[in-house]
Amino acid sequence: MDKTTDPYCILQGILSRFSIEEKEWLAFKDGTSIKQIKTGTCIIETGQLVQHAYFCTSGLFRLFCLLPDGREYNVAFTLENDFATSYASMIDGQPSTFSIEAMEDSIVIEIPYLLLQELMNKSHMWERFVRISVERLYTRKEERERELLYLPALERYQAFLLKYPGLEKRIAQYHIASYIGISPVSLSRLLHTVGN
Missing domain, CATH: 2.60.120.10 (Jelly Rolls)
Known part of the structure; x- marks a missing residue:
């Protein structure tokens, strides 16, 4: 080491x-x-x-x-x-x-x-x-x-990204959904909306 x-x-x-x-x-x-x-x-x-x-x-x-x-x-x-x-x-x-x-x-x-x-x-x-x-x-x-x-869900997600840079690449989406207080389905829809 x-x-x-x-x-x-x-x-x-x-x-x-x-x-x-x-x-x-x-x-x-x-x-x-x-x-x-x-x-x-x-x-x-x-x-x-x-x-x-x-x-x-x-x-x-x-x-x-x-x-x-x-x-x-x-x-x-x-x-x-x-x-x-x-x-x-x-x-x-x-x-x-x-x-x-x-x-x-x-x-x-x-x-x-x-x-x-x-x-x-x-x-x-x-x-x-x-x-x-x-x-x-x-x-x-x-x-x-x-x-x-x-904060609405989108802003809570953005706050998560700022607080934990790069973490979205290391953990499953359902863990992020749990952290920001929405269902995994709602997070998927949110990300789809933002991506379009």
Whole structure:
């Protein structure tokens, strides 16, 4: 594994602008592990207590809820160089309200929440990194809620394309339909209309 594919090298490159001290970085490496996740595997399941965050260095995940009628509803996607977890569950100690599934063979760094807390308590730089990551997550969450409430289907689809560039080539249309809140048939009609 070279520096361009080594998960720790990838994350260390992202962390370089936060001036993390070497001893703190080594403590992080010692307390975490690299996991290879096969397509279709859930790293978090609905109802599970969450004790880890996952930093994706390769692959793709979807966050989804199971609706009362049995349909799956995609809440978000996690691509390379981003975190996948249920922050609310991790922080509050409550069972997760959604599942996180690998949509491709993926590689993650599994990070215990207790380690993150310890690092944040010791270092303002770690605290800043985690805060910025969480702020980005909640900004996306608010944008998504606004899109679902106020935008018509076509604009929700366009917002998806802007938020996740190139993802439409990596996932099936029914996953996109689920994310923007319409049926696969409606999405097919929408795309046909736009294409003509």
